[in-house]
Amino acid sequence: MKNPPSTIKRLISALSEMETGRFNPQGVADLLSQANISSTDIGPFIHFRADRYTRNLVYSSQTFEVIVLCWPPGSSSPVHDHCQQLGWVRVLEGSLEEVRYSSAGQPEGLDETKKWSPEVHSRVILEASKAVSAVDSQYGIHSLTALDEPTISLHFYSKPHDSCLVFGGKGGQIDRKDLSYDTTPDSRTKQLS
Numbered sequence: 001m002k003n004p005p006s007t008i009k010r011l012i013s014a015l016s017e018m019e020t021g022r023f024n025p026q027g028v029a030d031l032l033s034q035a036n037i038s039s040t041d042i043g044p045f046i047h048f049r050a051d052r053y054t055r056n057l058v059y060s061s062q063t064f065e066v067i068v069l070c071w072p073p074g075s076s077s078p079v080h081d082h083c084q085q086l087g088w089v090r091v092l093e094g095s096l097e098e099v100r101y102s103s104a105g106q107p108e109g110l111d112e113t114k115k116w117s118p119e120v121h122s123r124v125i126l127e128a129s130k131a132v133s134a135v136d137s138q139y140g141i142h143s144l145t146a147l148d149e150p151t152i153s154l155h156f157y158s159k160p161h162d163s164c165l166v167f168g169g170k171g172g173q174i175d176r177k178d179l180s181y182d183t184t185p186d187s188r189t190k191q192l193s
Contacts, residue, residue: 004034008042011035012059012066015156019063023158025086025134032090032156033130039093039152042068046152047183053077053146054182065160067181069153071096071146079118079143079167080177081110086158087135089144094151095127101141101167112165115172126153141167 005011014031018024039046045056045068053075058066071094079101089096101118110116118141125147126133135142144153166177181187 004036005031006036008037008045008058008066011037015064015066016061019061023064023086025136028086028088028156028158029132029134032088032154033132037092037154042092042152042154044188045183046070048072048150049182051075055180056183057181057185059185060160063159065157067155067157069155071144071151071153073146073148073150076145077143078177079141081141081165081167082135082157083161083164084137084140085161088132088156089126089134090130090132090154091126091128092152092154093128094149095125095147096151096153097123097145097147098126098133099123099143099145100135100139101143103138103141110165110174112174112176114174116167116174117172118167 005014018027045058047054047056048070050072053069053071056068056070058068100121102121104119105116106118107114107116121139161179163176163178166175169175
């Protein structure tokens with residue numbers, strides 16, 4: 001890429017130009033990995049809590065959303081899916097352990113009325129770099145855990161979604177979790193006024 005995006009605004013503009021039905025997974029990964037986004041540029045989206053990670057909405061349209069997640073050391077997401085959506089994550093500061101789960105033996109029409117416990121497929125450490133990790137239909141169930149320092153990660157989802165399936169209940173119980181944001185562009189504007 002000749003001129004990789006150097007601000008979050010330019011990254012969103014470049015992603016908007018890619019909106020043609022379904023995103024090209026490798027094209028999105030390449031764009032996210034080449035973007036020169038700094039923690040200074042995303043400063044307005046950095047909001048930590050001591051007791052859990054936060055989800056800070058940067059941008060949302062009908063076809064994609066960009067979120068900054070802020071992880072205190074040791075915080076983690078539950079084992080969850082992405083509702084058949086594509087997703088990418090890039091760590092900007094700190095490091096995350098990503099655990100991916102196999103879809104082997106997954107019941108058809110997976111939802112909260114079923115019982116199933118996914119098995120660990122792989123573990124990888126995602127460090128602050130230009131590397132991008134992606135979830136797709138084959139590896140769409142995962143969990144993320146911040147290691148020993150505050151961590152900031154940039155997430156891109158091919159369609160906004162307001163819920164996901166969470167795995168790990170007793171006896172393979174699956175729950176549906178409603179998703180929300182800790183901060184949004186509107187809430188940040190109100191805080192400034």
